[in-house]
Amino acid sequence: MTASHAAALTARAQDVSAEIIADILTLVRHETGSYDLPALAAGLDVLREVAVTRLGAPDGEHRYPGGACGDTLTLTYAGTGAGHVALVGHYDTVWPTGTLAGWEQPEATDEDGRARLSGPGIFDMKTGLAQGIWALKLARESGAPVPTVTFLFNGDEEIGSLSSRPVIEETAKKVDATLVLEPTAHGAVKTARKGSGIFKVTATGVEAHAGLAPQDGASATLALSEFIVAAAAVAAPPRGTTINPGLISGGSAINVVAGSASAGIDIRVSSESEQHRVDAEFAAIQVSDPRVRIEVDHAWNRPPMTLNAASAPLLDLAREVAHDQGRAPLPDTAVGGASDANFISALGLPVLCGMGAIGDGAHARGEYIHPDTVPAQTALVAGLLCRLTEPLPG
Structure with a gap:
């Protein structure tokens, strides 16, 4: 990826940031508590509609019934270059239906005046879902070759991925790398989880x-x-x-x-x-x-997640993309929470987690994102997709 291409991706993400945020808020307005099956079904339909509106009809699609859990949906978009990447994210939240009506201060500012957007599930992890969709859109529009991308959206992560785990593992085995769109840890990607x-x-x-x-x-x-x-x-x-x-x-x-x-x-x-x-x-x-x-x-x-040998080159590549885009050095960290990345890491496959939102307050009233970070985070994933048309080292 040339410096001019990196700059163009970043600039384009900034130009469309209002549209990305509009999609984030659309997802937040459709409540998807893990135990409300009708709400989960409706929310997944909305998520699919956002993807199809931004990317067109997928080249492959499958909806896996979740039984007592929310369904899992995969959407595959054929690439213009080599490689196959999975973008994984859950659409269920810890918040029961009706929480949105009593949510306080959907728009606020930090003590230093920095804007916040707040809502149930906005940080964990509906922002990541919208950013992932837009990342592929921006990568495709950039003119650079892009890999085939499979989105996997599951509706039971917050209750253990009881239904979706086999689908996640099988999908990860079929691709060259997986990016999990969970929120960042204050901007750091997550390479170790309990x-x-x-x-x-x-x-x-x-x-x-x-x-x-x-x-x-x-x-x-x-x-x-x-x-x-x-x-x-x-x-x-x-x-x-x-x-x-x-x-x-x-x-x-x-x-x-x-x-x-x-x-x-x-x-x-x-x-x-x-x-x-x-x-x-x-x-x-x-x-x-x-x-x-x-x-x-x-x-x-x-199982516990560590930075395995297959994932280390993926982290290095993400850092190269961040550098090319003029960002500060991209940090990684270990966190106490678990995610679907744990399953993939345990298989010895390349995975990076925490590619989504920058904000705070997961599972807490008042969870929020910083909207000014949405363009850069979207551009980071887009740039990484453009680089994943070539095999990872090792």
Whole structure:
């Protein structure tokens, strides 16, 4: 990519920034909470419409039914050069339908006066979806050869990619490189992510009248509370292991000794050895009442992600593109959150994550992007696509 071509991409992205932001806001206005199947279906239709409006009809398309999860959609656009790249992003969000109506300050400014745009899912990760679509549009319009590009949009990432994981892995195996359009870490790409577990703990006790015969009961909620306290102590933040009991339920009535209770526990680890330690220590936890049965579903969802040998040249290439476009040196970082890039990295395939939005506040009310960064981020992905018509080193 010549200096003039890099400059032209950046300038063109700036020229169309208002249109890119309009598409971002279109996606945000269509709420897509992970558990609302009708909203997910409608939101995916809107996302497909944005892609087709900007890029034309795809050369290949497949919609994979998600069952209890949102569907996964792949759209393939034939290239004018060699190579095949996947652009991956999820359209589901953590926000339930109706959140948008009560969202405060959709437009605001930082203390230094820098503009913000805020909305449910705008940072994680609807901005990345729109930027990815526009990146291919700008790359094609630049006149440079571009690779074949397959977009993969999944609707269940926030709940573990339970349905979409096989599609993600098979797609990644068929391409030369994958760019995951998750938000950046304050401008840095993400080359290492923690692995994640979604454990379910079930306690089964003995019901009894809480006033007449409490001694006959064995409280599932009390035993579960003991288990949760012991489980939380397994965390080891200096080793990268955190444990969060995020969902707890149990009992049938306030005057009944609880016969059942359950908890959902989010676990993050930075190494396989920590996975094994957590498994062993959870299995060793005992509660004080032997009449209560504790069952633990050790559901490891995503393996830890590291900068594997296949991904290092992709990072180098992204840094070259950033340099050619006159950007500051492109940093990379490790983060605690997991993403679909974890699956791809674990296969030993080339992948970069965090190619999307610059902003902050993922999963928090008030999540936001800096709209002035949208053109440069879009141009970065566009420039990288133009360079991926040649094989990566190694």
